[in-house]
Amino acid sequence: MSHRQSITAAEVVLPCTELEATLEFYIKELGFRIEAIFPADDPAVARLSGHGLTLRLERGLDSSPGLLRLSAAQLEEAQELIAPNGTRIRFEPADEMSPLPANQPGLALSQLKDEETWKRGRAGMRYRDLIPDRWGGRFIASHIRIPEGGPVSDYVHYHKVRFQIIYCYKGAVWMVYEDQGEPFLMQAGDCVLQPPEIRHRVLETVAGLEVIEIGCPALHPTFADHDMALPTGRLAPDRKFDGQQFVWHRASEAHWRPWRQSGLEARDIGIAKATNGLAGAQVIRSSQESASIRGPYRGEFQMLFLLHGTVQFGGEWLEAGSALA
Structure with a gap:
């Protein structure tokens, strides 16, 4: 059975141990904003949005922390950070035009x-x-x-x-x-x-x-x-x-x-x-x-x-x- 017609949203799910510290990093360092958090008395899940992505942070989830690639303007070479939850944050130059390699002519x-x-x-x-x-x-x-x-x-x-x-x-x-x-x-x-x-x-x-x-x-x-x-x-x-x-x-x-x-x-x-x-x-x-x-x-x-x-x-x-x- 296809679920295509019933899909209403999509989220990238990332695990974390300390939800508060992870939230602070994604909001202050990466510019995401919080959309939802629950339960109120002991938050374990947070939904964030930004840069065309929706992230779902789940405390205690047993899964890979993954890799998040972000395009950055005025960046000449790739840089990488590690978020508190272990997710690798890779910053790549926003211009994806392939560099023009030096010509190496030969007979083909x-x-x-x-x-x-x-x-x-x-x-x-x-x-x-x-x-x-x-x-x-x-x-x-x-x-x-x-x-x-x-x-x-x-x-x-x-x-x-x-x-x-x-x-x-x-x-x-x-x-x-x-x-x-x-x-x-x-x-x-x-x-x-x-x-x-x-x-x-x-x-x-x-x-x-x-x-x-x-x-x-x-x-x-x-x-x-x-x-x-x-x-x-x-x-x-x-x-x-x-x-x-x-x-x-x-x-x-x-x-x-x-x-x-x-x-x-x-x-x-x-x-x-x-x-x-x-x-x-x-x-x-x-x-x-x-x-x-x-x-x-x-x-x-x-x-x-x-x-x-x-x-x-x-x-x-x-x-x-x-x-x-």
Whole structure:
């Protein structure tokens, strides 16, 4: 039997030996306030509230004193106290943005040869890691497959990142983004730039969806936003999120232009402009039977993903689905 519908409140229960001393610590040192205490003649239970928590202190309870994590502003590193009841109080910096690790570049070659390259992730998704060493934790790139189509049990959320793009390799997916109008269908060849902290939600996928996702840093927190409903009813394509603009590049409307050497042409995704030069992305194709790509690259990161055809690298022929960073 499910009790979900009958739940009216939730409390974190902590044991204590001396209720009065424990109460004084939580109220004076941590800023909690008392909501209830009983019995009046010999208090044994106290209910406290603060910082989004409700605590229930019970004298004589035989259980673990636990760990309480509190976010604190203007705190550069974690600190810890021990409450009179034995509970560990850990103060952590309030800003949960992952620090940007130093870049440790290396050659990463991933070829799409067999099923061993795929790992099962959440909600039936399958992941292929394109940069196993993450370049010291600075970058992450994944090839993601969602074999089954249909509605996605996603929620409005956002990422604290420096940079993040999603390229639709195969199939299609319905997406919705904060202040970017109504939900839209991202199809094969399309690409989106997800600016830092833009709220968004995946609504529905078409069977056989495959996307390439690149982000920086590799480890970054994702937060739910239960207060925002999408779509917002607003269309603000010029709005900036931490200095970046949202981009939905549509392959069907793209313009191809000559690129670098003869026999090559490219369509620009528009990410360089939207990020003020922080990053960029292009789709390159050969306008003849074969062509070569030459020239050094001086940026901090470059990744090539082979969408179609074959390419020779270091004397080895790579097929579609191969990635090189």
